[in-house]
Structures are given as structure tokens and as C-alpha cells.
Amino acid sequence: xxxxxxxxxxxxxxxxxxxxxxxxxxxxxxxxxxxxxxxxxxxxxxxxxxxxxxxxxxxxxxxxxxxxxxxxxxxxxxxxxxxxxxxxxxxxxxxxxxxxxxxxxxxxxxxxxxxxxxxxxxxxxxxxxxxxx
Amino acid sequence: xxxxxxxxxxxxxxxxxxxxxxxxxxxxxxxxxxxxxxxxxxxxxxxxxxxxxxxxxxxxxxxxxxxxxxxxxxxxxxxxxxxxxxxxxxxxxxxxxxxxxxxxxxxxxxxxxxxxxxxxxxxxxxxxxxxxx
Numbered sequence: 001x002x003x004x005x006x007x008x009x010x011x012x013x014x015x016x017x018x019x020x021x022x023x024x025x026x027x028x029x030x031x032x033x034x035x036x037x038x039x040x041x042x043x044x045x046x047x048x049x050x051x052x053x054x055x056x057x058x059x060x061x062x063x064x065x066x067x068x069x070x071x072x073x074x075x076x077x078x079x080x081x082x083x084x085x086x087x088x089x090x091x092x093x094x095x096x097x098x099x100x101x102x103x104x105x106x107x108x109x110x111x112x113x114x115x116x117x118x119x120x121x122x123x124x125x126x127x128x129x130x131x132x133x
Numbered sequence: 134x135x136x137x138x139x140x141x142x143x144x145x146x147x148x149x150x151x152x153x154x155x156x157x158x159x160x161x162x163x164x165x166x167x168x169x170x171x172x173x174x175x176x177x178x179x180x181x182x183x184x185x186x187x188x189x190x191x192x193x194x195x196x197x198x199x200x201x202x203x204x205x206x207x208x209x210x211x212x213x214x215x216x217x218x219x220x221x222x223x224x225x226x227x228x229x230x231x232x233x234x235x236x237x238x239x240x241x242x243x244x245x246x247x248x249x250x251x252x253x254x255x256x257x258x259x260x261x262x263x264x265x266x
Contacts, residue, residue: 022167
């Protein structure tokens with residue numbers, strides 16, 4: 001089972017601001033869609049679901065986002081994202097929640113077009129998969 | 134000559150925050166690279182160059198960015214980007230500068246991998262092209 005991991009992106013950090021970038025070469029997949037989450041009240045949780053097949057890269061462009069994950073083997077992970085040059089790879093079949101600090105911006109890049117059928121939105125359904133049923 | 138234009142992206146705006154997204158279908162090109170500019174001091178100008186062949190989509194994910202453009206026909210444009218569901222299409226061969234308000238985040242998506250040779254960094258060189266020489 002592939003584990004989530006953090007990796008570094010390219011960055012040019014200067015007085016006049018930061019410019020951070022991805023190169024397709026260092027990415028684990030080709031990007032089929034992207035979305036960004038903004039204006040989340042401080043302390044609010046977003047995500048709180050799993051995906052059957054979507055893999056995602058998440059990057060906190062500004063502020064701080066705390067990511068809590070749980071995989072099919074019931075392993076738990078926590079990552080604090082607060083660097084626009086740092087990306088978190090999220091494999092499929094991971095229950096995830098994202099807690100936002102004030103004024104935080106989260107960018108998400110995914111390997112699949114949007115499909116509602118790919119979402120597992122009920123934790124009980126995910127727990128059944130964890131228990132092999 | 135293709136002019137720059139603003140277009141709307143998908144958006145789900147709620148109390149718990151905004152989620153805005155692109156679909157490949159509405160994009161004028163396939164994305165080959167992306168970068169984001171953050172922590173720019175208020176009032177600072179970024180960009181200030183043109184591209185021979187890069188086309189770009191720019192989106193202000195948070196805050197406000199004022200974009201000033203000038204094309205080969207010496208036409209000038211100004212756009213104020215302050216909505217994460219609004220994208221600006223920038224054709225190639227446009228001299229551009231981006232003035233940042235405090236705490237603004239700019240996402241850029243481009244149709245080409247990075248190449249330093251694609252940049253026109255000196256305004257005098259761009260003016261020569263405007264004058265057909």
C-alpha cells in the first residue's frame with residue numbers, strides 16, 4: 001500500500017516574494033483537474049472524505065493547513081502544510097480531513113476528472129472497506 | 134491578434150469557504166506547467182516581461198492583483214483580479230506587469246514547460262518588436 005508523503009517543489013524565494021512551481025517530471029501523475037479552497041473560517045475542517053481512485057497533490061499556498069489521514073490498514077498520519085514549496089501526495093483510499101488556519105489557501109491537483117461516484121463521503125462506508133467487507 | 138480576456142471558472146461558494154476549479158474543457162490549452170506567487174510585499178510589481186510563445190492563465194486565489202498589459206499593436210489593458218473563480222487569459226507577446234495587494238496569491242497555468250529563451254525581459258526589445266523591427 002502506497003503511503004502519503006511530502007515532497008519539495010521548485011522555489012525561488014526573494015524579498016519581492018516567493019515563486020514556487022511544479023515540473024511534470026517530479027510529479028507522480030499527470031494532472032487532469034485542479035481546484036483551490038479559499039476563505040475558510042479559521043478552525044473549519046474541509047475534505048472529510050476518501051476517494052476510490054483519485055490521487056491528489058495538495059499544497060498550502062498561504063497560511064497553514066493541518067491534514068489528518070487514515071488509510072485502509074487503519075494507519076493514521078498527520079501533516080502540517082505551511083510552505084508553498086512543499087507538496088503532500090495523497091494516495092487513493094485514504095480518509096482525509098483538512099483543518100484550516102485563518103486566511104489559508106489550499107491548492108489541489110488530481111489525476112482524474114471530477115466524478116461524484118469516486119467519493120466515499122460516509123465514514124461508516126470507509127470503515128467497512130477497512131474491515132474488508 | 135488574440136486579445137486577453139477574463140472568463141469564469143467553476144465555483145462552490147459556501148459559509149465554510151470557497152472551492153473553485155478548472156475543467157480542461159473550458160481551458161484554451163493543455164497545462165504544461167504551473168507556478169504560484171506568494172508573500173509579495175504590498176504594492177510590489179511582479180512579471181514585467183513578455184513571452185514569445187507561452188500563453189498563460191492567471192488567477193488571483195486570495196487578495197487582489199492589478200494586471201497591466203500592452204500588446205504588439207501597443208494596445209493597453211488593465212484587469213483587476215480579486216475573485217478566485219475568475220481567470221485571465223494572457224496570449225503570447227504581451228508585455229505584462231502584476232501589482233500585488235497585501236497577502237495576495239497568484240496562480241499561473243501555462244501551455245509550455247519553462248524555457249528562459251521564451252522570455253523577453255527588456256522593454257526596449259519588446260518595443261522593437263512593436264515597431265516591427
